[in-house]
Amino acid sequence: MSEDEFLEYVxxxxxxxxxxxxxxxxxxxxxKFIEMHGNSELMGVLPEREWILRAPTxxxxxxxxxxxxxxxGHAQLIYRVVEDLGKPREACLDxxxxxxxxxxxxxxxxxxxxxxxxxxxxxxxxxxIISQKALLKCSYAPYARIMKKICWEExxxxxxxxxxxxxxxxxxxxxxxxxxxxxxxxxxxxMQFHGNPIPREDDPMFVWRIKSQGNEEARQQxxxxxxxxxxxxxxxxxxxxxxxxxxxxxxxxxPDWDELRYVVTGHGPRTADRLDLRRRARERSAWVRQVxxxxxx
Amino acid sequence: xxxxxFRQERKGQAFQHAGSIGAPNLEFAEVYAREQYGRRQExxxxxxxxxxxxDELDDFVDELGRTYHRVDGYxxxxxxxxxxxxxxARSG
Ligand SMILES: [Fe+2]
Ligand SMILES: [Fe+2]
Numbered sequence: 001m002s003e004d005e006f007l008e009y010v011x012x013x014x015x016x017x018x019x020x021x022x023x024x025x026x027x028x029x030x031x032k033f034i035e036m037h038g039n040s041e042l043m044g045v046l047p048e049r050e051w052i053l054r055a056p057t058x059x060x061x062x063x064x065x066x067x068x069x070x071x072x073g074h075a076q077l078i079y080r081v082v083e084d085l086g087k088p089r090e091a092c093l094d095x096x097x098x099x100x101x102x103x104x105x106x107x108x109x110x111x112x113x114x115x116x117x118x119x120x121x122x123x124x125x126x127x128x129i130i131s132q133k134a135l136l137k138c139s140y141a142p143y144a145r146i147m148k149k150i151c152w153e154e155x156x157x158x159x160x161x162x163x164x165x166x167x168x169x170x171x172x173x174x175x176x177x178x179x180x181x182x183x184x185x186x187x188x189x190x191m192q193f194h195g196n197p198i199p200r201e202d203d204p205m206f207v208w209r210i211k212s213q214g215n216e217e218a219r220q221q222x223x224x225x226x227x228x229x230x231x232x233x234x235x236x237x238x239x240x241x242x243x244x245x246x247x248x249x250x251x252x253x254x255p256d257w258d259e260l261r262y263v264v265t266g267h268g269p270r271t272a273d274r275l276d277l278r279r280r281a282r283e284r285s286a287w288v289r290q291v292x293x294x295x296x297x
Numbered sequence: 298x299x300x301x302x303f304r305q306e307r308k309g310q311a312f313q314h315a316g317s318i319g320a321p322n323l324e325f326a327e328v329y330a331r332e333q334y335g336r337r338q339e340x341x342x343x344x345x346x347x348x349x350x351x352d353e354l355d356d357f358v359d360e361l362g363r364t365y366h367r368v369d370g371y372x373x374x375x376x377x378x379x380x381x382x383x384x385x386a387r388s389g
Binding site for chain 1: 299314315316317318319321322325329332333334336353
């Protein structure tokens with residue numbers, strides 16, 4: 001099979017297994033994309049981890065812990081896929097903690113109140129699940145297959161987040177204010193989440209059918225699914241231009257793409273702290289890995 | 298070591314490949330598999346198989362186009378129509 005034939009194959013909906021021949025360029029793109037996803041699952045638990053000890057009830061503490069376990073589990077599954085493509089997990093973690101690798105913009109920001117926990121689990125996970133559902137059709141079959149399990153677990157995250165938000169919205173004015181303030185802060189990063197609206201034909205991840213939809217398609221789907229749910233609770237979206245046109249397309253203020261670029265290249269308000277936490281945790285647990293691997297050998 | 302995990306969703310169903318896990322030995326693999334594929338009671342049983350133990354065959358080419366032992370080798374529509382017409386003509 002030539003590179004052109006391969007391209008035609010995946011563009012026609014063909015799927016690829018680990019041991020199949022694939023162009024080097026495709027393998028490199030897969031590793032880059034999937035590794036970034038794994039990094040995001042792993043870094044994504046840090047903002048939520050900050051709230052496990054501060055969760056308002058035992059039930060919330062347990063649910064949040066379960067969500068954190070899910071996300072770390074996603075990272076494990078995803079790094080396994082990367083490993084089979086040729087990059088060991090340890091190399092991924094090296095690149096992550098040294099700041100060479102990327103992870104999603106939303107995990108570079110601080111969490112300030114319990115309202116953030118609801119908004120993150122509801123809306124950040126909603127934005128993520130839109131991307132992940134589109135990966136069920138990924139041309140690389142092993143990745144598409146684990147996405148089924150991941151999406152199944154994500155649906156619990158969204159419900160849990162919505163439950164937190166609804167409880168606050170049914171509470172006191174102060175509690176409602178927590179949600180509104182968190183939503184206002186998170187809206188910018190949420191709108192940047194799916195990336196700048198390059199035409200999908202110019203997006204190498206779409207060309208190789210690693211992704212099955214373009215960035216703007218994903219964002220429109222997010223707006224269409226969630227803005228009505230936000231509005232019906234009496235919450236305000238901090239964008240005066242936001243509206244659904246008669247043809248069904250959502251209009252909005254241009255997201256701050258400079259902020260996105262700046263944040264994901266390692267300059268977010270919490271990037272350094274969180275990478276540092278990962279680095280220290282990895283160093284502290286190194287002896288465990290050594291003992292376990294020595295014993296198993 | 299890489300272990301391939303197969304899970305059975307409900308009693309009586311076939312085991313299906315679920316994914317793989319990396320573990321230093323079977324003891325760890327069991328713990329990881331339990332957590333990864335069974336902690337929400339989504340499986341009734343798991344099979345763990347070392348990847349090296351799997352023998353894959355994937356060379357199933359039908360060089361001669363032998364459709365006679367498959368259902369797609371038998372399209373009965375036209376023949377059935379004709380047979381029905383003949384039967385109707387005979388009895389009519
Ligand atoms: Fe996740
Ligand atoms: Fe999640």
